[in-house]
Every structure is written in structure tokens, then in C-alpha cells.
Amino acid sequence: MRVLGVDPGLTRCGVGVVEGVAGRPLSMLGVGVVRTAADDDIGLRLVGIERGIEEWLDRFSPELVAVERVFAQHNVRTVMGTAQASAVAMLCASRRGIPVALHTPSEVKAAVTGSGRADKAQVGAMVTRLLRLSAPPKPADAADALALAICHIWRAPAQNRLQQAVAENRLQQAVARQAAAVKGRTR
């Protein structure tokens, strides 16, 4: 399966595409960062993130988008921007009927390094090894996005097809419900 991992952020939003199945060597199809200028208005930054994510979805047609689950507990100053960037990534995927999976930072670290408390360097080193790259992807956000995609492929091998079918079905239902609601209102 082909997974786009997204490490959400307004200044640097890491993106990485990994293909493969659990138990076999994985391949990296692409890695990068969607950047927006810190001095731009928040609305324009979100438009920039949307454009960037759309470009990656167009280019790689992933079957699933894995996004880091954002918590409000830590880093209060940056968490709002992270939540907003992740909302845009989830919106872009769901709009196309692509299922979205959320994984916590410690799930991702544990999946690729064996420890939920691993540091950035360790995650980067394991991503490099697992994808047989010549050097760790930079910046760390890009490596984290690849780690998210790897984590998803390894954690949910059986669940993924089911999840995709459910996502497509739910999107159709939601569209039908909203169409019915609009019809009701304009009567």
C-alpha cells in the first residue's frame, strides 16, 4: 500500500510517501516539506499548506494519509498552528475519499525505533536504514513524515483495506445527508 505521512506544522509541514507491506522492504517514493512564511496571515498560510498537500496527493495518489495526532497538553504556543495545519491535511484527504489515520508521536517512535521515547536523531537513523537511503532526510519534519507512513504500514496491515472501504462509504453517506439537508432548507 502507498501511504502519505504528514508531520503537520505551519512553518514546516513534513510530507513523505512510502510504499510497501508489513514484513517486506519498504520504498520511499518522495519526501519533502511544505513551507509557509511566518509573517504571512494565518489564512494565507493555511492556503499555502492546502496547495502543498494537494500537490502531493496529485503526484503520488496515496491510498491513505497518516497524520500525527496533535495533543493540546504540551507546547501550548505552537500546538494551535499544528492543529490547524493537521486540519488542512485531513480535509484535503477526506475531500477525495482517501482515509486518514492518526498516530501519536510515541506510537511512531516505538514503531520505527522500538522505543516511544527515541530522539529525533534515532528516528532519522532508523528511517534512513528502513528505506535504504544514503543519508537521513532533512529537515527532521521530513524524516518524521516518513516515519509516520512506515508506522502506519507496519501497525495496520489488515485494517487498511477495510478502513478505505469504510471511508469511501462514509463520504458518500455524508454527501447524501448534506444534499438532503440543503434540499430541506431551500424548500
Added chain:
Amino acid sequence: MRVLGVDPGLTRCGVGVVEGVAGRPLSMLGVGVVRTAADDDIGLRLVGIERGIEEWLDRFSPELVAVERVFAQHNVRTVMGTAQASAVAMLCASRRGIPVALHTPSEVKAAVTGSGRADKAQVGAMVTRLLRLSAPPKPADAADALALAICHIWRAPAQNRLQQAVAENRLQQAVARQAAAVKGRTR
């Protein structure tokens, strides 16, 4: 000027359109709530919010969208959903080149009631009076959206046109920058 106020939320996203200028009686053009089902996936809920906001933008063509500024400090459990819904509202507006203004809950309360600590009932009562409605808009999220729009019209009478010009200009610049970046990458 015509302002769409948005009180962001995933379950109930209040929306209200107010027209007028500071110092003159204001008119309500529309009020409502965009709802999404709590048991839907987060991605689909964001798609539902997007559809709802787009519908209001299409219907009323506001010159500005006023959104409640979300803080991470309080209500940790709901704040992430609020941040995500507000991101979608800001994205929808900015994509069209419509400027976005953020106001804190206490700025809004102070603008319509004279006290930054006013309760929901007081805000509802003042919105009813200021817009000459027959009854307070329900639910409270709808009244809060109208209060946001009123707050914006009263707080920034001179600033608004400037802000609109700046937003349009910045959108053009951002589009040009991104086009240049894509061009650079594909060379």
C-alpha cells in the same frame, strides 16, 4: 460593510451575517449553525464544515470573515476541534481573497455588552436588541457568531478597507511565490 461571523466548533459551528457601519443601526442578513455528526471521522467532519462555510460565503458574499480567536489554555478537550474548525473557516475565506479578522471571546463580549465577562444570556440579549430581532438567536453559537460580526464592524471601521486591500495583495503575492517555487522545482 458585510461581515460573516464564525464561532468555530466541530459539532456546532455558529455562522451569522451582519451588515452595517459603526454608529448606525445594523442589520442581520442571516444566521445559522453548521453541524457535523460527533460519530463521523474527523476528516469527514472537516469536509462538512468546509461545505457549510462555502455555502454561506456563496450566499452572502461577505467582505470580511470574523472568526473567534482560539486559545489553548482552557478546555483542553474541546480546543483541538475548535482550532481545526477555525482553520477550515479561515482557509475557505482566504482562498477567495476575503480578509479574515480574529477577535477574542472577551473582546466580543466587551463590544456588545460592555463587559468582557458577560455570560451567554447577556450576549444573546444584546445581539437581539442591537439587530432588532424578535427573540435571541438559538443556539448560543449562532448568537455568538452574530456578536463576532458586530464586534468587528464596531472595532475596526477605518481599518477594514485597508485590510481587504492588503489581503487581496498578499494572496496575489503568495500565489506568485508558490508558482515560482513550483517552477523552480520542476526545472
